Amino acid sequence: MVQTVLDSGRVSDLSAIRGVYLKAFRIMLLARLLEEKLASLYRAGKMHGGVFIGRGQEALSVSIGLSLREGDIFAPLIRDQAGRLAFGEPLLDAVRTYFGSVLGPMRGRDGNVHRGRPRQGLLPMISHLGAMIAVVNGALLARRLKGIQGTVGVASVGDGATSTGAFHEALNQAAVERLPLVLVIANNQYAYSTPNSRQFACASLLDRARGYGVEGHGVDGTDLIECLRVVGQAIARARAGHGPQMVVAELLRLCGHGEHDPADYVDPQLKNSRLGRDCLKVAEEFLLEHGWADATSLAEWREETQRTVEEAIAQVQREPTPDPFKESWVALSSRHLCETHEEEVPNPGADI
Amino acid sequence: MVQTVLDSGRVSDLSAIRGVYLKAFRIMLLARLLEEKLASLYRAGKMHGGVFIGRGQEALSVSIGLSLREGDIFAPLIRDQAGRLAFGEPLLDAVRTYFGSVLGPMRGRDGNVHRGRPRQGLLPMISHLGAMIAVVNGALLARRLKGIQGTVGVASVGDGATSTGAFHEALNQAAVERLPLVLVIANNQYAYSTPNSRQFACASLLDRARGYGVEGHGVDGTDLIECLRVVGQAIARARAGHGPQMVVAELLRLCGHGEHDPADYVDPQLKNSRLGRDCLKVAEEFLLEHGWADATSLAEWREETQRTVEEAIAQVQREPTPDPFKESWVALSSRHLCETHEEEVPNPGADI
């Protein structure tokens, strides 16, 4: 038996998972409140560029982060705030990257969800969908070549990203190399405004697993326990050497594509279906039902979390933003190989 | 029941298919002898660039060409000489393109297998594997937009090409649009030197069909009757509106990747297996067995075909090759928007 964050053999014995569940819930709450705050700052015109949030996807996302260990690799998608936090990304990284603080990991050079800490296994995404999967493969192959065992990599993508050539090439590559890649597909039913029906024609994205020769796992993305169990299981199987794993979570994006998008194209039937449940509410009800929390503690947690968020925002708002005159403006690590382009502005003192 | 070149309901009644089978055989023979001639010219150092042949793949290929009708679309792979002939490509097109005759469809601008007649539905490939599939989709969508019904398109690719992002995007696209695309995969076990085991990890490429939501058909690519039946059936189903079809033929490349390649990496076990049978020999034996041909007629056909090939070569060798001074050197149809780059060589008479 492989071991998971939530040992699946004991799910019936709920008390055994209480700790993990509560931890997951608190992280989901932090992600939610942080993103609500960012969204409200966006609406107030206080953000540079767009804000992209993961409302409704926190249960799936947090399960990834909690199932990974130090030394693993994680390439999140744009809605993985919860997973990032669970994987260990400091809260300040998100805020600093949104605000472009020079103290953040991207130093104002890149923004919002385009952040990471490669040295800690958290890969900074480029925008091009699907492009991070092969990068995870490379990190995993590097580990193999270095003789490091037992680490896994998760690449998280949406339903829309499954249509990219990059997705296909990279998943097939992982399968050929039998890399410990876990590809998590958050099927939130839409890619921007495009519904599944215009994105693919298979009955379920899970039907793709066999065509790559990888193991497939379906999960209800609105149910935290299920997410912890299935994602945990997939990651454990990859870690145990069973090759790439594909997880397909069914859920609904409970927000716009970005905060600029009212998303009035979302089918009301979907909103009212099981898919449209808010995983955070579902988890809250679960907590209350099982007596793991009461209304008071829930309110306290929320308040405390809200404070954490406010403090982080307040702190970062006081931090320095990048100064173009101090910026090095070099795109190469090998500084001596950089070209200076000052000649573009002819120097009046130049000897011509 | 959909209708095919070889009505599958009556395969047991062999006499009904005699005509098609013989026609297919004669075309396979022509393709084989033409390519053997081209290969020998290559070895004699008489060709510009490489020679790529379809030895061992003629049964599959011819079945495509014969199952298509005028008005259909065909994007062949490099080993589809038989299918091209069956689809109606003049023999001279091949020879002229190899020799770069200005009378050929590519007028010496492109060579060898990079030829086509778009107006007749035969698409001229670019080299980049997988890239023609979406182009077939586009032609089929155009037909739909124009209200033309009942035509289909075949895109033919190898096992190696299935690993390209282009393959994935285009097949998914066809599935989403429910286009009458038939994707024929000639799994000849190798992509250049790379065996299937380093190309994909699924048990069979046929396992991919379901992941795209398309119908899949497997076939023994060494058996002409089976190829006619299965390819015919797939094309008929696409024509009848059942959406994209995937055909996976198992066979072996009985030649090098190109004629420069001795292919000593091919597993002898494969050569000696059923996959390693020469479809032309198998068909010949079938003809003899069923009394549809005897040794004399086979020899006569071969001789006659050989003559046809020799004549074509002799004719084309006398044809004009391109003259760079007559060449227009413009890459745009809108001639008035072409830039002249004569200025690169400063004109001594220029007013400077």
Add this chain to the structure above:
Amino acid sequence: MSITYLEAIREAQARALAEDPRVFIYGQDVGAFGGAFKATKGLAQEFPGRVIDAPISEDAIVGLAVGAAIEGMRPIVEIQFADFSTVAFNQIVNQAATFFWRTNLPCPITVRLPCGGTLGSGPFHSQTMESVYAHYPGLIVLTPATVEDAYSMLLEAVAIDDPVIFCEHKLLYYHLKAETLPTEALPVGRARIAREGRHLTLVAYSAMVHEALAAADELKTEGWDIEVVDLRSVKPLDTDTVMASVARTGRLLCVGESWPWGGVTAEVITRVASEGFALLDAPPARLNAKDTPVPFHPNLWAAHRPTARSIAAAARKLLRQ
């Protein structure tokens, strides 16, 4: 009535759809949603079945357009951001661009690329790619700077029998306005004197035309008359108009939002230096974006791209020579 650059693009597409049954639009979210920037707003409703949502498959999107063009259609492809055309790169430069040359048959596709930097868009939603596409034979690359050109050049792009890369600048989408749509226009391939002057020729294109004009305004107060040439199309490039201007002014500064190595500004300067060497009273100069990815933070972004201020500074130096 007033109409924006973006609305002009929408109107041009509406008119193309209305007038030519061969036209259709294909791209992500272009259908009922009307596109990420609303450039196809209402068109799916107005022209049922002819404005088609695509999966996130840029390579197959362009490939499909080529196939449809071969069959006589006039597809307009919308790539959501120019930056994402890198994953359609092969179909653009190897499939579409070589088709006419190989087959002698036209390949009339229009690829709309929402280009250029905007506030807070960062390295992957701000790129301009005209310099890369213009390098390839077989492509026409248009870079409209005005509402009028956005409209007339897009209509012309659809009518042209060759693949056209239509670079629309996102920064101009909402803010740039005109009173009406034009009824006539300069043809593709002709540059425009956006402002007359006699001391220096400032060549620009796309959004940089407006920075150049602002720089010219600023320099006017110092007594300099700057001639601003709007290239309109970077391939073909209207060397004659540029050369005639340099013949009048004797000085050339070329400005682009792209990266400094190679590209439009190098091409313009090389043509003038090779063919109009004797016209120059001072070394030709260029100003481009800095040689790094496009930064996210507005402070950095503003310093990364040429602006009226940095253009004026570069022009001043050149005028003093």
Add this chain to the structure above:
Amino acid sequence: MSITYLEAIREAQARALAEDPRVFIYGQDVGAFGGAFKATKGLAQEFPGRVIDAPISEDAIVGLAVGAAIEGMRPIVEIQFADFSTVAFNQIVNQAATFFWRTNLPCPITVRLPCGGTLGSGPFHSQTMESVYAHYPGLIVLTPATVEDAYSMLLEAVAIDDPVIFCEHKLLYYHLKAETLPTEALPVGRARIAREGRHLTLVAYSAMVHEALAAADELKTEGWDIEVVDLRSVKPLDTDTVMASVARTGRLLCVGESWPWGGVTAEVITRVASEGFALLDAPPARLNAKDTPVPFHPNLWAAHRPTARSIAAAARKLLRQ
């Protein structure tokens, strides 16, 4: 003993593998088969597990290399033909090239591109792509013209902490020979005076260096001393060496096998015209391939690319000015 350009590339990889455990090779058919051109012949046997066959997935090939580089490895990627790098374009220009700038961490990958025209190779097996890659910030683009440079620059490429596009010319693979491998070499970023002269500076790179040298031989018989500069690296571009040469000769002709719009020759001319205007006694000139895809038939191909003859003709015209 004599060693070819191709063998030098193989030897450089063998040495890199032997000396640095972080090096591995990844590409189609590079393993037991030794690569389409045999540039990795025997390496899989010599270095088990470190020379890895890839599926036909160029995008994922480069993506994987980036991931491995992030984890401290030094991958060498072989793309079977430079032309096919268009399908890896996004991973090269957006993933690899931006990584250092975004993260402040190195991304040491080497992408080997077998480049350039050879007899009968046609539009899709003949391309040179240095001009396109050099446009992007964050990439180093090398174009060795000699056996010695093929060896030393590939070794240096692997050692460099940034993504290197290594453009090897297929026409030089088998025919270009040297006696021995070099023990020391000019560093990357420095151009080389391949031949000294005083009447004209002929700038070239990659296979064109040999055409340029042959043109110089031809012109010598007419009494002209042509200085040939081999750029070696097109990004960074050694402006100083070019400028110093033009200072001596007063005339510049720049030759490239790429297409005429933009690219290396435009960049060189622009730099000289902007920064060394007064050095020029005549307009700078360039000679590139024609603005069409690379033709298949040898007759056309020979006329498409610059040759010793057309270079000499262009030089003669320039010398007469």
